[in-house]
Amino acid sequence: MDSQFKKIVLENSDTIVRMWVEEVNALKDANYTSSISEELFDSTNREFVNVIFTRIKNVEPAETLEDFAEKLINLGWPLSYITDGLQVFRRVTVDFILSQSEKVDSNHISLVLQSVDKWVEPLIRQLVNEYSGNWENVVSLQRLALQELSAPLIPVMENITIMPLIGTIDTERAKFIMENLLEGVIRHNSEVVLMDITGVPVVDTMVAHHIIQAAEAVRLIGAKCILVGIRPEIAQTIVNLGIDLSQFPTKSSLRKGFTTALEITNRKIVDLDTKVDNLENMINSLHRE
Amino acid sequence: MRIPILKLYNYLLISIQTEIDDQTAIQFQEDLLDKIHKSGTSGVVIDLTSVEIIDSFIAKVLGDVVTMSDLMGAKVVLTGIQPAVAMTLVDLGIHLTGVATALDLEQGLIKLHQELGE
Structure with a gap:
């Protein structure tokens, strides 16, 4: 048929x-x-x-x-x-x-x-x-691509490493961040790690918990963790939720955090030549001629 | 099995190279306090680089040893805690607050040196 x-x-x-x-x-x-x-x-x-x-x-x-x-x-x-x-x-x-x-x-x-x-x-x-x-x-x-992007670690200077975090943090990513952070600290032999949360849209109790855990673990392996990039609204949420972040230093911007990191590692940034000096030198050399 | 405790100038140096069981941990605690008492040392470095696993009991003993040594006037620094170990400890809720840590033996000694002001 x-x-x-x-x-x-x-x-x-x-x-x-x-x-x-x-x-x-x-x-x-x-x-x-x-x-x-x-x-x-x-x-x-x-x-x-x-x-x-x-x-x-x-x-x-x-x-x-x-x-x-x-x-x-x-x-x-x-x-x-x-x-x-x-x-x-x-x-x-x-x-x-x-x-x-x-x-x-x-x-x-x-x-x-x-x-x-x-x-x-x-x-x-x-x-x-x-x-x-x-x-x-x-x-x-x-x-895969997202995972590669999710926890980058930048060794900016000897002993100072920055981890910029962008986007929402869930449990899986938090675990990945912690692993990467700790491995990176050991690999780069860093004394201070700056965790930048400028790009994290929401910090709730869970995210804060993960961040605190990561900071604790970093302290255990012998480095310091500074939390930077805390925006006003994030600061408000953190206090309103009653989250205690007092155990480790926090700063409002990466720049301030970096200065603190330099202080911790006993260093500072020095301008090589100020403009005034340049001007004076020029005038002096003109006088000599 | 006993964990060897080495004296280096006026510091004590302990490198734990094997997996520690509960008995060894207790033994180590007694040995170390004994040694601190005898040598009158002011600084101790415990290096955990080769330790892959720390359970809650060992962590408690380590925390206790640090407090006890502190009572006897010796500052303790834990060095070389592996990432996996740190994660386990944090997961277990063991934060070892008040315990000084350093990345490796060298930095541990530098830290002791700074803190003791010698």
Whole structure:
């Protein structure tokens, strides 16, 4: 029975394709693909139909389908184009086969539905898999990128390291920050670590807890942690929530924190030459001439 | 097993190289206090660089040793605590407040030197 239907479909492929294209074109205007040019839409439709028919003929290896899916993904076509297209194909084919059959009873209809489903289902499954696989890939790459960005450590001077934090801190990230911070302190042999929270939008009890824990751990391995970049609203939240940050020094800006860090490591910044000196030197040298 | 306690000028130097069990820890506490008493030292450095695991009991003993030595007039600095160890301690809620720490043995000695003003 199945091969008989197949024969009907393959022999009348032109009619089916025409019906299918009409239906898909009707979908186009109401839908996602309205911004795509006619030519591209037509050529993609043709390719799509080819893929479907080669699949029904069972001659082609699976690569054509994968290539097609990859092309659509790269072009950024929505998944709904594929699912809608295949639904339409199923409907059109079933209609067509039924219109060609002489005797139509419920048994026959169910047979037709079954065999058409058998052609279309694997296609849908494989295409959806291609799409979701691609998305998962993108998400995991992004997560990786985010993780790389989440806890950077900058050794600005000998014994002084800065960790600028940007964005919300959750438990997972806090753990990552702590690990990175401690490893970095050991690796750079730093005496003072400045933790800059200018870019952290919200400091609630949980975030504060994580920061305090990190600072404690830094103290245990033998370095000092200074919390810098505390904005007025953050200061208010911290006090209102009753969080005790008195165990370690805090500063409003990175600059102040850095000065403190220099003091702790017994250093200071000295201007090499003031402008006044320069001017005096110039005048003196002029006098001599 | 006993942990060796070395004398370096007027400091005591302890490098813990093995995993310490409870018995060794207690033994070490007694040995160290004894040694402080005998030598009249004013500074102690305990180096934990090769220690991978510190449980709550060992942490308590270490904290106690520091307080006890302080009572006997010897300042203690813990050095070389590994990141993993520090994280475990903080997770366990052990903060060892009031205990001086340093990155490595060298900086520990410098710290002692500064604090004791010698």
